[in-house]
Amino acid sequence: MTAELIGTSAVLASLIGLTRWAQTVPTRAWGDGSTGRARALAWAVALCTLVLQTAAAVAATGPAAGVALVIAAWMALGWLLVLAMNLWPQAALRWAMCLGALGGAGCVVALGWLLVRG
Known part of the structure; x- marks a missing residue:
């Protein structure tokens, strides 16, 4: 796997x-201001996503570039997601979930491949 493919997966994983x-x-568009368990689950998912994508990006590109890639992904895709969810709420939700899952799966596969490869 190339660093570009792993980096793209790490970027898309931030959508999760x-x-x-x-x-x-x-x-x-989407939110209901949930409190309690739903909000705690969202924070846990965001933290696990952050760890997963940082691990994949750092393994592919090195520590400085990997961390910079993850920070930039959260900033850029966060802005684009807010824009998309206000213009096309249902389509944006559907695409964000699909692309996020694709990126997360790519990170898991990349980490497994790097682990097996040694």
């Missing part, structure tokens, strides 16, 4: 955490 977060805060 961003989507879960957007569904638990009061937003015009």
Whole structure:
């Protein structure tokens, strides 16, 4: 696997955490302002996503580039997700969840491949 493919997976994985977060805060399109268990679950998913994508990005590109990639992904895709969910709420939710799952699966496969490869 190439560093570009792993980096792309790490970027797309941020949509997992961003989507879960957007569904638990009061937003015009998706969120209901959930409290308690739903909000704690969203934070846990966001944290696990952050760890997964950082591990994949650092393994592929090195520590400085990996951390910078993850921070930039959360900032850029967060902005784009807010824009998309206000313009096309249902389509944005569907695509964000699919692309996030694809990116997360790519990170898991990449980490497994790097682990097996040694």
